[in-house]
Amino acid sequence: MTTYAERADRSEFAGEVHVYEPHRIGLPPIGAYLKQLWLRREFALELARTNLRAAHYNTALGQLWLILNPLLLGLVYFALVEIIGRGNRGMDFLAHLLLALFAFRLVSTSIRQGARSVVGGGRLILNTAFPRTLLPLSSVLTAFMLFLPTLIVYAVVHGVAELPVTPEILWAVPIVAMLVIFAAGMSMLVAAVQVYFRDLSNFLPYALRIWLYSSPILYYAAQVPEKFKPVLLVNPMYPLLTSLGDAVNFGREPRPALLLAGLGWAVGAFVAGGLFFISREREFAVRL
Amino acid sequence: MSSLSVSRDSVAELAAPFAPATDWAVQVENLELTYRTTIEKKPTLKRTLVRLGRRKRIVRTIEAVRDVSFEVPHGRVLGIIGVNGAGKSTLLRTIAGILPPTSGRIEVHGRVSTLLALGVGFKGGLTGRDNVILGGLAAGLTREQLAAKYDEIAEFAELGDFIDMPMRTYSSGMYGRLAFSVAVNMDPDILLIDEALSVGDARFKQKSFDKMRALCAEARTILIVSHALKGIRELSDEVLWMHKGEIAMRGDPKTVIEAYKEFLDVRESDVADEDV
Numbered sequence: 288m289t290t291y292a293e294r295a296d297r298s299e300f301a302g303e304v305h306v307y308e309p310h311r312i313g314l315p316p317i318g319a320y321l322k323q324l325w326l327r328r329e330f331a332l333e334l335a336r337t338n339l340r341a342a343h344y345n346t347a348l349g350q351l352w353l354i355l356n357p358l359l360l361g362l363v364y365f366a367l368v369e370i371i372g373r374g375n376r377g378m379d380f381l382a383h384l385l386l387a388l389f390a391f392r393l394v395s396t397s398i399r400q401g402a403r404s405v406v407g408g409g410r411l412i413l414n415t416a417f418p419r420t421l422l423p424l425s426s427v428l429t430a431f432m433l434f435l436p437t438l439i440v441y442a443v444v445h446g447v448a449e450l451p452v453t454p455e456i457l458w459a460v461p462i463v464a465m466l467v468i469f470a471a472g473m474s475m476l477v478a479a480v481q482v483y484f485r486d487l488s489n490f491l492p493y494a495l496r497i498w499l500y501s502s503p504i505l506y507y508a509a510q511v512p513e514k515f516k517p518v519l520l521v522n523p524m525y526p527l528l529t530s531l532g533d534a535v536n537f538g539r540e541p542r543p544a545l546l547l548a549g550l551g552w553a554v555g556a557f558v559a560g561g562l563f564f565i566s567r568e569r570e571f572a573v574r575l
Numbered sequence: 576m577s578s579l580s581v582s583r584d585s586v587a588e589l590a591a592p593f594a595p596a597t598d599w600a601v602q603v604e605n606l607e608l609t610y611r612t613t614i615e616k617k618p619t620l621k622r623t624l625v626r627l628g629r630r631k632r633i634v635r636t637i638e639a640v641r642d643v644s645f646e647v648p649h650g651r652v653l654g655i656i657g658v659n660g661a662g663k664s665t666l667l668r669t670i671a672g673i674l675p676p677t678s679g680r681i682e683v684h685g686r687v688s689t690l691l692a693l694g695v696g697f698k699g700g701l702t703g704r705d706n707v708i709l710g711g712l713a714a715g716l717t718r719e720q721l722a723a724k725y726d727e728i729a730e731f732a733e734l735g736d737f738i739d740m741p742m743r744t745y746s747s748g749m750y751g752r753l754a755f756s757v758a759v760n761m762d763p764d765i766l767l768i769d770e771a772l773s774v775g776d777a778r779f780k781q782k783s784f785d786k787m788r789a790l791c792a793e794a795r796t797i798l799i800v801s802h803a804l805k806g807i808r809e810l811s812d813e814v815l816w817m818h819k820g821e822i823a824m825r826g827d828p829k830t831v832i833e834a835y836k837e838f839l840d841v842r843e844s845d846v847a848d849e850d851v
Contacts, residue, residue, distance in 0.1 A: 305683040307669065309676050323715075330712035337709065341700045341741075407698075414689055416672035417713045486620040569675045572668065573610045 314566050324418045331421045335428035338400075357392065357437040361385045368505050378448035383536050385444055387504040387528045389437040390463070393430050394470045394524070395495045400426035401474030402481045402488045409575045419568035420561065423478040427471045445535075453538035462531045462541070465553040469523060472556030475564040482567070482574050503528055523552035599684065600765055600796035601647040601670060606679035608640040608662075608669055608820075639665040641820040642679075647813075649684075652797045654811030654828060656804065656835055662820040663800040667767045670798065685764025685796065688714070690754060699743035703734060703753055706742055710757060724760055731786075732756035733779070748775045759786050765796045804832050 343349050365381050404422035405412070412419065445452075481487045502524040503511070511519050519525045526548035530541035639662045647653045655663050668674045670681055671689045698706060707728055711721040729738050732753045737745060745753075752775045758766065768787075775783070787810055791797060801807050807814060807828065814831040816824040823838075824831050 305672055305681075305687070307672050307676055307681040307683075309678055327712060327715060329718060330709065333705075333712055334709055337698075337701050337705045341698075341705075411710065411713060413668070413673065415710065415713050417715065421713070484620045484623070570610075572673050 314562070315569070317565075320418055320565065324420060327417055327421055330417070331425040331428055334421075334425040335432060338425075338429050339432055353433065353436040354440060357385075357389055357433075358440050360392075361388055361440070364388060364505060378444065379450060379536070382441070382444050382448045382450055383507065383532055384504060385437075385441050386532060386535055387502070389434060389441060390466055390528055390531055391499055391502060391504055391524060392437070393434040393463075393466055394473065395499070396430035396433055397423075397427045397470035397474045398477050398495065399491060400429055402477040402491055404474070405478045405571060406481050406485070406488075406575065412572055412575060419571060420475060420564055423474040423564065424471060426474050426478075427467060430470060431467060441535075450536060451538040455534055455538050455540050458534035458541055459531060462527065462534060462546075462549065465549050466527055466531075468557045469527065469549075469553040472553070472558070472560035474560070476556070476560035479560075479564045479567045482571055498522075498524065503532075523549075523556070526552065598649055599646040599682070600649045600651075601684075601798070602682045603646070603666075603670070604644050604680045604682075606640055606643045606666075606669065606681060607638075607677045608665055608674060609636055609638045609677045610674075611636050638820050640669065643817075643820075643822055644679075645815060645822065645825065647796055647798065649796055651812045652791050652799065652810050654807035654814040655798065655800045655817060656802070656807060656814060656832070657817035657823070658839070661817040663817050664769050666817070667769055667798060667800055671767055683765060686762075687765045687767060688758050688761040688763030689767045690758035690769065700741055702740055703732075703738040703742055703745070704729075707753070707757055711761070714761070716761070724762070728753075728756045728760045731760060748779070751775055752779055755783055759783075759790060763795065765798070766790060767798050769800045770802070804836070808832055 339353075343352050346352060348355065361381075361384060365376075365384055368380075368384065369376055401423040404426045405419060408422050477487060477491070501518055502522055503519070508519060508525060508529050526545040530545045530549055533539050533541040533545075641662075643662075643666065645653075655666065657663050665674065667689075669676055670683060671687055672683075673689075698709070701709070704725075707725065708718075708721055711724070712718070716724075732738070732749075732755075734745075734749055734753060737749060738753075742750070755775075758768065784806065787797070787799075791810060797810075799807065799810065811828045813826065814828045815822060816831050816835050824834055
């Protein structure tokens with residue numbers, strides 16, 4: 288007779304012996320779960336890749352849209368800000384705007400795709416046993432794959448604006464990692480909530496739009512009037528975007544307090560979103 | 576179907592000798608599965624708010640499976656019959672590990688392949704090829720295993736060039752053919768099939784039936800849910816009749832199917848025997 292934990296370790300999704308029992312608490316054995324998740328990492332990658340491929344299937348410019356899309360988006364916002372600001376902004380502001388916008392888009396795309404990931408994976412969920420977190424995590428991979436080409440666009444503008452290139456720019460690596468972790472947490476959260484409230488995907492574009500405007504993207508954080516400062520302080524994107532801007536736009540070391548706040552948001556969102564999703568995922572097959 | 580009426584026993588002899596089995600492929604102990612569901616098909620915030628405002632809670636508890644216990648020895652074919660809503664599909668999903676049991680225990684020895692809601696193609700915008708690969712990866716197969724299997728799957732499904740077209744362009748028959756082909760070609764130890772004895776046209780139906788018999792002969796364990804009583808009778812070693820979430824009867828195919836028909840009061844009518 289083996290213990291419950293031993294059996295559970297061999298079971299869950301793959302392997303040769305599966306044991307299915309009611310879970311004592313909402314969460315499946317996390318160790319076994321993560322192992323299964325890791326075993327199927329190819330699935331998340333392949334799903335992200337095919338989604339990207341399908342998005343530009345049948346378009347004349349094809350993969351070129353991966354560069355054109357963010358570039359045009361950035362230029363539209365720049366034009367908007369220029370019109371409102373009576374044209375006194377320079378290339379260095381464009382660099383700030385593009386960097387912040389692309390970083391924001393990494394998070395917002397993860398969330399938008401994440402919201403659809405579980406509900407849109409209906410057949411697969413009804414037919415196959417696998418860790419469902421793969422679906423929202425794959426949305427984050429898609430968003431990250433969309434983010435990578437934007438770095439080329441940014442690099443060009445950075446060069447044209449003659450912004451400094453210093454070793455501090457390497458801070459971008461851990462900051463982007465925090466953005467990805469934060470995006471993953473939010474993606475899992477909305478993916479699970481969407482199963483219960485299908486209205487969410489209707490709200491989402493507006494919520495994300497407001498979030499975009501209230502984040503220091505179309506303006507510098509320093510320009511925010513005193514009375515709106517509290518809004519900035521509760522916005523997870525504020526520490527993340529400001530740190531990223533400090534490191535990349537200005538080539539200076541990000542403030543430790545902001546880095547810590549960003550890390551806190553990222554880990555918090557990841558743990559909360561992950562636990563919520565995993566504790567609910569076994570119900571998805573019934574709810575779809 | 577006359578060409579198929581090789582006696583079931585001769586197939587069974589090839590497959591699993593009727594020796595007392597000591598090892599179960601699937602063991603289900605006191606399985607209960609209840610779930611709570613709202614009546615609304617698509618739960619939305621607005622409806623929830625309206626309902627909360629009226630202090631109404633529309634939660635129904637559905638007892639899909641009630642105290643079910645049975646075993647399937649390795650290499651046996653178990654047919655599961657019963658009227659709509661008897662809990663047959665829920666039972667298969669629980670064995671596949673898709674739905675968690677509310678109480679009781681299931682032990683499955685071997686690699687499981689499922690053909691449940693006719694569903695490889697979960698993304699209509701992607702090609703048949705992409706869907707096959709994604710489905711396989713989700714099921715835990717490696718890329719190498721899939722590459723080795725892929726040609727066999729594509730050939731069996733007979734889709735021709737359609738395999739590289741988006742699945743939304745498929746007819747329902749093509750859909751079913753691909754799904755069936757994936758399930759049976761994944762080299763499963765245990766195959767769970769829900770209502771799939773009848774996909775495609777008459778010729779493919781024949782072909783899939785032959786394939787199923789070949790799988791039975793290879794000593795695979797198969798659980799089939801179907802309303803096609805004739806097919807069930809030919810393929811199964813044992814039949815389980817489920818009614819309202821409980822096992823109404825279990826035993827040799829002929830006896831159970833006769834009893835079930837009596838219950839349905841349809842007798843030997845042609846409609847019931849058709850592979851619907």
